[in-house]
Amino acid sequence: MTVTHVAAAVLLREDGSYLLGQRAADTFYPGFWEFPGGKVEPGEAPRDALIRELREELGIEVVQCFPWIVREHEYEHAHVRLHFFRVTKWQGELQDHVHAALSWQTIGAKSVAPMLPANGPVLKALTLPDFYAITQAARIGADAQLAALEQALKHGLRLVQIRERDMPEPQRTAFASEAVRLIQGFGARALINGDADMALELGADGIHLSARELMALTQRPEFKLVGASCHTRGELDQAIALGLDFAVVGSVNATPTHGMQEGIGWEAFNIIIADCPIPVFAIGGLQRDNMLAAWRHGAHGIAAIRSAWAVDSF
Structure with a gap:
């Protein structure tokens, strides 16, 4: 199966909370929660894809982001390679353009479910201090x-x-x-x-x-x-x-x-x-x-x- 590259954002506020989005009804895994982001286009760097996707999905401009971990997962419909970035600064107010809902979560105390399988292991990694x-x-x-x-x-x-x-x-x-x-x-x-x-x-x-x-x-x-x-x-x-x-x-x-x-x-x-x-x-x-x-x-x-x-x- 062809590998689809995806840029995924861990948006972090100063209080340590992070943002999750709930997938809409007309997508794969409707109702599941995920980190915002999207597909990396041919010839596009993952960081550039991240900036573009957050502009399109959330209406924000990334000011500061850092490469973090890269994970792979095989779904029935796709083999994805997720390039995770920690986003610590952005401009603009969050606007929900593609998700059914957005929710700020506390590290180690997630209150929404279910989590998209590819993103689940990332939650444990987030509990590690820097x-x-x-x-x-x-x-x-x-x-x-x-x-x-x-x-x-x-x-x-x-x-x-x-x-x-x-x-x-x-x-x-x-x-x-x-x-x-x-x-x-x-x-x-x-x-x-x-x-x-x-x-x-x-x-x-x-x-x-x-x-x-x-x-x-x-x-x-x-x-x-x-x-x-x-x-x-x-x-x-x-x-x-x-x-x-x-x-x-x-x-x-x-x-x-x-x-x-x-x-x-x-x-x-x-x-x-x-x-x-x-x-x-x-x-x-x-x-x-x-x-x-x-x-x-x-x-x-x-x-x-x-x-x-x-x-x-x-």
Whole structure:
């Protein structure tokens, strides 16, 4: 079946809500809800198609949008390849030109149904925040890390990887236990680096795999949230094949963690994650000020170790 390319928009308001449209009665899947967008015409770039479709469907002019994920789905009538963009700024008032209804939805608490099958998996990806912090208690001390963690959580941090492979037992387990309790107490999610048994024992929200652990797997670990570190497209393809929820790719810039060796840069990062169906965090010498650059190159957001705990990053 010929693949039909579609540009799809995740319109995001400042309060974090996103827009869904209900398909009209005279279309395939009438009554189903979807992200606005439409077919990419021959010779048209997906971004240009997005801008055109939102003008035609909603009467708005896109001011700022970022490439996000690319997913494929086979319907009975078509094989579609959906190029999702996050649209963060636009001009004009929304006008419903093609849908039966429009509805702003809260991330993680969708109130309309049914969802068009191709768009369903995108909802889980939307629940990921754009900043992923990684602990460094073995370097700065458990007490200092817990204090910094609490301050970051108070300022909105919602996704944390507990990564303390160099911390001796039983200090490692004690620190991880206290960190999970603290993180979940703020309604955030805690992932344990590599240790599935510890994650289960402590009631963590999931695990984060190293590239080596990722490549040794034949099936997805049974956790609600599973991410992995990737350095090549082959590793990223393994994460995709296993159905992981996200990946971390880098290092984009030189970092002390990797002996200050030269990073891959944004262009190489962009090539590695091209057309990726799962969200990808960029890592490596990055801080919150680099978020726009990350979004422009297709990243979901930024992962960080040292800069995550700097006072001025909260």
